[in-house]
Amino acid sequence: MTTSSLETAPKLVKGMRFKDSKTAFYAVQDYALYHNKQVKVDRRGGKHRKMVCVSTEPCPFFVRLYLHNSKMDNTWYVSSVELKHSPECTSTAKPTQRQLVESSSFQHALASTPNGTAAQLLQQLQGRTNLRTIYRAKQIMKQKQRAQVGNSFRKIPSLLRNFSNLNPGSLTKYEVSGPQSPEPGVFLRAFVSCNVFTGSTAFNQQIYGFEVLPCNNNEANYQGVQIFLLGKDGNMCNVTIAVAFCNAPSSENYRWFFRCVEECGVNLRYCPVLCAIDAELLAVESELGLTLRYCTRYIIEHELAQMRSFSRHHHALVWGLQGSETEVEYNNRLEWIGTTCGPGVESYLRQFPMERWVVAGNIGKVALYGWRSRTFFETSDQEQQASAGTGHGQSGTGLGLERSCGIESDETNVTTATATHSLDANRSASDSAVFNVKGHDRYREMLPFTFLEAIVTSFVQDVFERSMLAAKWKQQKRLVTQRAQDLYDAQCKRIGEYKVSRASETVSFVAKMNKDSGHRRRVDLQASTCTCDFIDQYAIPCRHLIAVLLFCEQMDSVVERFAPGYLVENYVMAFSGKVVELPIDSAVSEDLACIRSTSRCTKTTVNETDQNLSTALRPRLKRSAPAIKTVTTTIERDSQVDTTKPNTVPHRVRLCKKCRGPGHNSRSCSLVTPTVD
Numbered sequence: 001m002t003t004s005s006l007e008t009a010p011k012l013v014k015g016m017r018f019k020d021s022k023t024a025f026y027a028v029q030d031y032a033l034y035h036n037k038q039v040k041v042d043r044r045g046g047k048h049r050k051m052v053c054v055s056t057e058p059c060p061f062f063v064r065l066y067l068h069n070s071k072m073d074n075t076w077y078v079s080s081v082e083l084k085h086s087p088e089c090t091s092t093a094k095p096t097q098r099q100l101v102e103s104s105s106f107q108h109a110l111a112s113t114p115n116g117t118a119a120q121l122l123q124q125l126q127g128r129t130n131l132r133t134i135y136r137a138k139q140i141m142k143q144k145q146r147a148q149v150g151n152s153f154r155k156i157p158s159l160l161r162n163f164s165n166l167n168p169g170s171l172t173k174y175e176v177s178g179p180q181s182p183e184p185g186v187f188l189r190a191f192v193s194c195n196v197f198t199g200s201t202a203f204n205q206q207i208y209g210f211e212v213l214p215c216n217n218n219e220a221n222y223q224g225v226q227i228f229l230l231g232k233d234g235n236m237c238n239v240t241i242a243v244a245f246c247n248a249p250s251s252e253n254y255r256w257f258f259r260c261v262e263e264c265g266v267n268l269r270y271c272p273v274l275c276a277i278d279a280e281l282l283a284v285e286s287e288l289g290l291t292l293r294y295c296t297r298y299i300i301e302h303e304l305a306q307m308r309s310f311s312r313h314h315h316a317l318v319w320g321l322q323g324s325e326t327e328v329e330y331n332n333r334l335e336w337i338g339t340t341c342g343p344g345v346e347s348y349l350r351q352f353p354m355e356r357w358v359v360a361g362n363i364g365k366v367a368l369y370g371w372r373s374r375t376f377f378e379t380s381d382q383e384q385q386a387s388a389g390t391g392h393g394q395s396g397t398g399l400g401l402e403r404s405c406g407i408e409s410d411e412t413n414v415t416t417a418t419a420t421h422s423l424d425a426n427r428s429a430s431d432s433a434v435f436n437v438k439g440h441d442r443y444r445e446m447l448p449f450t451f452l453e454a455i456v457t458s459f460v461q462d463v464f465e466r467s468m469l470a471a472k473w474k475q476q477k478r479l480v481t482q483r484a485q486d487l488y489d490a491q492c493k494r495i496g497e498y499k500v501s502r503a504s505e506t507v508s509f510v511a512k513m514n515k516d517s518g519h520r521r522r523v524d525l526q527a528s529t530c531t532c533d534f535i536d537q538y539a540i541p542c543r544h545l546i547a548v549l550l551f552c553e554q555m556d557s558v559v560e561r562f563a564p565g566y567l568v569e570n571y572v573m574a575f576s577g578k579v580v581e582l583p584i585d586s587a588v589s590e591d592l593a594c595i596r597s598t599s600r601c602t603k604t605t606v607n608e609t610d611q612n613l614s615t616a617l618r619p620r621l622k623r624s625a626p627a628i629k630t631v632t633t634t635i636e637r638d639s640q641v642d643t644t645k646p647n648t649v650p651h652r653v654r655l656c657k658k659c660r661g662p663g664h665n666s667r668s669c670s671l672v673t674p675t676v677d
Contacts, residue, residue: 017075024076036093055091100137152449154590162583169195186597191260193242194459198264200574203565205232209374210275234565235481245448251280274374294357296322297373309342340661466575484566491543500551510544523548528561539563
């Protein structure tokens with residue numbers, strides 16, 4: 001028989017006693033539910049009950065209960081039982097409201113989706129029951145949760161204090177309202193960082209992502225914002241540098257967050273920080289010395305998506321525009337976007353300075369390492385753009401780092417450097433406990449204490465995985481991390497296409513064999529530089545530099561051309577043997593100095609709350625006149641209901657293989673593909 005998800009199997013034997021008839025009735029119900037069955041009362045009286053199986057076919061199962069016939073003993077007992085069901089039994093489990101409330105699976109399902117509907121909860125539960133029962137059980141759990149919410153706020157100071165004591169160097173802070181406020185001692189904001197990750201930032205890719213998520217928990221009637229500062233380690237995996245939970249997305253909270261980050265020892269000066277277009281954040285940029293860069297995915301999904309003339313088929317055009325390596329290429333792509341999507345989209349994109357988000361505006365200034373979104377999670381549209389051949393290099397044959405330096409490398413099928421980064425989000429899902437396929441949305445509905453507890457728990461798993469990986473690479477005597485090796489191998493596959501002309505002992509010129517000499521690159525071995533943008537943006541030897549090293553028979557020095565963060569010895573120094581400790585539940589106590597606000601939030605729907613908070617997070621920039629005409633108050637989503645008539649075949653949109661735009665093919669496409677040399 002199929003059993004339910006109860007932790008322990010209930011017992012039901014002849015002679016068992018119960019304090020009253022209700023307890024005895026519940027015991028028989030729980031026994032049946034555990035075995036995926038349902039029972040009902042067949043006969044009843046003042047002193048007896050007979051419970052049978054609800055099967056429509058004959059089933060021998062029954063339990064007979066009696067009340068003790070004594071003035072001194074008012075307990076009920078099992079007089080006789082038959083616990084076996086017939087093979088033809090048609091009964092299946094149907095949990096009652098009481099059983100749902102007591103079920104750990106229901107509690108887990110409700111905790112994972114606090115704002116979920118009864119229908120969504122029904123899909124996560126075993127057995128069959130009706131929506132009304134689930135709704136009533138949810139309301140009971142909601143009342144219990146509200147009673148426990150206040151206690152969870154009181155545990156925040158103890159959780160943060162114990163975590164920082166167990167992990168010296170980790171910074172934790174929290175703030176409550178002052179005694180002069182209308183509600184003294186109310187929780188305002190909290191900050192937590194892990195010493196292992198803040199101490200390893202010098203060996204990471206020098207780029208950060210700043211993400212702000214609105215937290216809306218309708219069940220607990222609470223709203224706030226979650227702030228994340230993300231980084232990329234030497235193996236190009238996501239690292240959670242610091243997090244915070246605040247009451248609102250304001251300049252004051254952003255200023256406080258970055259001050260805490262500086263106190264951790266993380267230096268953000270001259271490092272690009274990918275972020276959304278947030279006026280509150282831009283207001284403190286110069287004060288904090290930040291180098292903000294706009295998230296391309298945010299521009300596509302939150303800004304351009306509101307324009308009627310811009311659809312999901314145009315996403316690849318914007319990804320390609322962001323990857324422009326020269327100003328000429330940028331202008332050509334922007335003009336093509338205006339032709340394809342309309343002047344409104346072009347006018348809106350032109351208002352952004354190139355250095356704010358385009359690769360061409362950052363060459364020689366700051367390195368973006370190929371990342372384009374604030375969570376380092378690229379979309380499938382960028383994968384299409386990468387597979388179309390735009391970006392850094394094509395597939396070919398070349399010399400791998402394992403040949404030149406004796407490094408044993410895993411086999412890779414990477415064909416382009418851009419493709420490596422566009423697919424990195426899928427690989428990061430298995431390597432990082434914090435960032436997975438759902439991203440940070442899995443934290444969105446968590447209350448402050450639950451959120452902070454989940455974050456510090458993720459620190460433990462992330463540090464352990466990196467510690468094991470560092471020990472493995474050290475044993476294998478690797479020199480560079482695996483994903484740096486992948487990018488290097490992709491560059492090596494093309495070095496056979498180039499010819500080298502030496503100008504001096506340190507300076508050489510590299511040109512393609514099938515191109516005229518006007519398309520050449522200047523390589524300086526002493527400074528490890530090249531006039532191409534790859535080594536400038538990735539800090540990894542480009543194909544031109546590798547070709548010169550091979551020509552000069554200096555391949556033994558290729559490892560020295562990598563940035564220090566890609567070296568395994570530094571990865572080992574940062575993570576090998578590191579451990580993060582967690583405070584046990586008994587050590588987390590309640591502090592009456594930190595309480596929840598007693599004022600109730602305005603009752604709104606989930607969509608209304610998310611829209612209001614999202615509007616605060618992304619205030620509109622001033623658009624030019626042509627752009628205003630294309631903006632509509634109704635936000636067009638990919639998931640909108642199709643308005644086509646039923647029983648009709650939807651029109652198939654064919655895309656150009658060259659620019660990924662609709663309405664034409666590759667032969668009639670007027671886009672000029674940039675020459676990659």
